[in-house]
Amino acid sequence: MEPSFIKELSGIVGTDQTLIDTESLACYGYDSTPEHESRPGAVVLPGSEEEICRILALCHGAGVPVTPRGSGTNLSGGSLGRPEGVVIQTSRLNRIVEIDEENLTATVQPGVITSTLHKAVEAQGLFYPPDPGSMNISTIGGNVAENAGGLRGLKYGVTADYVMGLRTALPDGSLLRSGGKVVKDVAGYNLNQLLVSSEGTLGLFTEVTVKLIPRPPVKKTMLVHFPQLEDAALAVSRIIAARVIPATLEFMDRVTIRCIEEYAKVGLPLDVDAVLLIEVDGHPAQVEEEAAAVRAVCEKHRCSFFQTAATADEALKLATARRVALSSLARMKPTTILEDATVPRSCIAPMVKLIQETARKYDLTIGTFGHAGDGNLHPTCLTDERDTDEIARAHQAFAEIFEAAIAMGGTITGEHGVGLAKKKYLPRLVGESGLRVMRGIKGAFDPKGILNPGKVF
């Protein structure tokens, strides 16, 4: 990168907030996506919206690519910069600007950590439901850019459902305001929802206003063992058909259970096909009834064990089994390919079976866990990047899994984004018309194509 350009960058954010040393750039050469690496030319850490706009205007003028980055928990390569480009790291913009109890909104800077927002609003009896697995390190800006999901999506929806207002720096450095604290706004196109899940390709959020809801007064946490996979899947469908919408309805398969037990020793059985973690929340009377309904459905579908947490500590312990699923799997092998194929929830059983058969067919270890109530599964392949033959088989297996998800009316990514990792599957899903309008939208926001180039399509 030209020294004169670096000088202009550091003139905006300060020399101490402009990183160009080899060690720093090496750290920014990765996010949480396996098999992808790309060191940026420079990393800047702006301290204000104005600085972000000025950096963008500078890069826009010079035709230099820009990649926004929160905490780098991205699972599709979306936060990786380019050697000839600049990464804008938002971590210094970490202020909760306001919690508005009358309008039930929180306004935050993009670098606020998700769980920090949780704690702040819960202290006031309020609730911000989206809780991605990475919530203790991920940022709200990144959550919005990726439309992060989480364990409470079934009842409460995902990040998109909570975004009310955005301030967005556009690629040319101009500022776009969309939405705000109004709960209804149909003036012009819905730019808010278009920007959510745009994966840093349309603009860079400088402020986010999210909707809050009253904190549910109580919850009940249940852990259920099913000797047979089909029974677990059927229970998921039947719980919802019984008009109960649990906050959480999570699934772990045999491979995942085994890895969790080896790692965390939480007392999971090694001889069952599936474990479900189920949480119902809300008014105490409703929670009692819903928990009873859940139990009845699980027993009818031949669960071998049904445990209800008696205390908050016990609930936390039960939920831990699911929360450590990914780290338990990840420690088994050097490379973890975590996917998020998603199907209508009625297709959970055929999808899990297909994943298991595909793993056998290609001689791979794939553990599957995830948000069964959302039909959002995480088939996780435990492998080693250096084993080129196994990696090739893994790719072949996932191609078949995605193809099956599409055939079932599902999608290639429920919550991780397309980024670099799933670009090749997008055309099959959205078709020629879809690609054409998406490219047109990109052109409308970023005619010079400087923002996160090469991502999504």
Next chain:
Amino acid sequence: MEPSFIKELSGIVGTDQTLIDTESLACYGYDSTPEHESRPGAVVLPGSEEEICRILALCHGAGVPVTPRGSGTNLSGGSLGRPEGVVIQTSRLNRIVEIDEENLTATVQPGVITSTLHKAVEAQGLFYPPDPGSMNISTIGGNVAENAGGLRGLKYGVTADYVMGLRTALPDGSLLRSGGKVVKDVAGYNLNQLLVSSEGTLGLFTEVTVKLIPRPPVKKTMLVHFPQLEDAALAVSRIIAARVIPATLEFMDRVTIRCIEEYAKVGLPLDVDAVLLIEVDGHPAQVEEEAAAVRAVCEKHRCSFFQTAATADEALKLATARRVALSSLARMKPTTILEDATVPRSCIAPMVKLIQETARKYDLTIGTFGHAGDGNLHPTCLTDERDTDEIARAHQAFAEIFEAAIAMGGTITGEHGVGLAKKKYLPRLVGESGLRVMRGIKGAFDPKGILNPGKVF
């Protein structure tokens, strides 16, 4: 319109479904928007998705404007065609394709009447919350195109919150599929939510898949009188601050109350500033507690009368007062200008006062009612199109009301759309950047600009 072109049109849909006689075109020269009239060149009533695509391809090739139309309940001129253009009337596509109890979705053709869908899903213990005032005649296609709101928006959200999948005919006649029955999908840009509220300018829906939820087991309906406006507004804020989210929290001002009472004789008082209609729903125990909390807040804020419906019939009677508000106002004068300025709910009191002062300043009769919990008010000017002086004053008054809404962090339209009626206010709200990207998006979908031209911007 050229006879040869008409012949091509009727070749697609049949002569009986191609209207070109003066009487028919006169009927299609209006929708529900005052002061706007425009007779289309022809009206076609396609019977299938394929016919819609063929009509669009034909018009696209010939450069003929196309306007989609449901039941013509549009309040911003969005369903008015052009003299040189074709209106595509979707009423023949009125089939509920599927109600999927396992995935909690309904798939419908665009011409299905909103309340028809309500009845069909409620018969199965399910619930489709969006309930615009026009629900007995409006179509789901129109609801999606406008992102229709309704009386249950506070707790349950608006149409956008329920759209999961769309099949959309693009202006060139190609077909776009977006979303589906998956509750999570982040593959590429969120075209679903961009198409919702695009007011028929980006595409024409040929099939809509909506989310359903379990039907709330019970509800409680309350009607509350407030001698002072400020107290009513404060009660709205305090109910929500008490962590109660009513399904419905509706407001009627003195002018509206008087008109309703004159028309419907439901026993409303003529000496109070405001009446609130409040409904809480859900689990019986929760409903009891929430109703008690609502009552406590209203009494603390000096309500003069608090009535709880004892039976379903009584509840219907109380709700009728609000449901007939618009027709009660509309019968007073030949022309009714119904607006939908929307503010953060904390600004309800200043907004109502400003509306009342503006009415006095311009010597106008404006009744205000609406969705107080959403900050979504309907200031309704009772006037006469032929009185050009009064109409000019009305326009001046609304310009000031919209300006004030924007200044309070609100919007020019909460649920009626921009269409023709509010085009001039949009630039002030979304700014130069907003307009630029919206025009770019329009170009990405409709480079020849044939779909509903002249609307929105």
